[in-house]
Amino acid sequence: MNLFDYALIVQLFILINPLSSFPVLLSAYKSKMNVKKIAVSAVIVAFIVAVIIAIVGPSLFNLFKISIDSFRVAGGVVLLLLGLDKIRAKQDDKKNIKETDALVSIIATPLLTGPSTIAFITLKAYEIGSFSMISNIFVAFIFVAIIFIFFSFTIAKINVNRYHLKGSWTVLNCCCNWNDCKGNTWTDITNVLK
Numbered sequence: 258m259n260l261f262d263y264a265l266i267v268q269l270f271i272l273i274n275p276l277s278s279f280p281v282l283l284s285a286y287k288s289k290m291n292v293k294k295i296a297v298s299a300v301i302v303a304f305i306v307a308v309i310i311a312i313v314g315p316s317l318f319n320l321f322k323i324s325i326d327s328f329r330v331a332g333g334v335v336l337l338l339l340g341l342d343k344i345r346a347k348q349d350d351k352k353n354i355k356e357t358d359a360l361v362s363i364i365a366t367p368l369l370t371g372p373s374t375i376a377f378i379t380l381k382a383y384e385i386g387s388f389s390m391i392s393n394i395f396v397a398f399i400f401v402a403i404i405f406i407f408f409s410f411t412i413a414k415i416n417v418n419r420y421h422l423k424g425s426w427t428v429l430n431c432c433c434n435w436n437d438c439k440g441n442t443w444t445d446i447t448n449v450l451k
Contacts, residue, residue, distance in 0.1 A: 269374075
């Protein structure tokens, strides 16, 4: 296998999903925290977690005598349970986190390198080798870092006080789901970036 597999890099980037972390960064900005430091630190921590998983993950198969197919079935069950948890109605837990380190860990581990990313990295590292996987992880995280840095520099142009952030609310959801807009006109929604 080549050192860089572009399809694998795109798959990793989609699984990492940097857009899912933007509401947390918006909340941090609204709380007058250093968003640039949080964004860069979160990407570095998530990258370190992904590399550790790529190195240690395949050896766990041998240690616990787990076959690839068993791991895929267990991973599918975990993803099913996570999906069911997302669609169930639950109350908003509003917790104000004021520490930078707490936000970094929230963005790095469950959001950027969540269960699906960890399972994917473990499987691919077992199939193609840790070194090849780490090189692809590196490229994918370069793209994530570019997006995070761009967002952290342009966050001042977003009117965060106009839209109330709730749970896993994203700017994109406001444009896609009219119920989240709470009666705002289309012009109000399209003027989020001014």
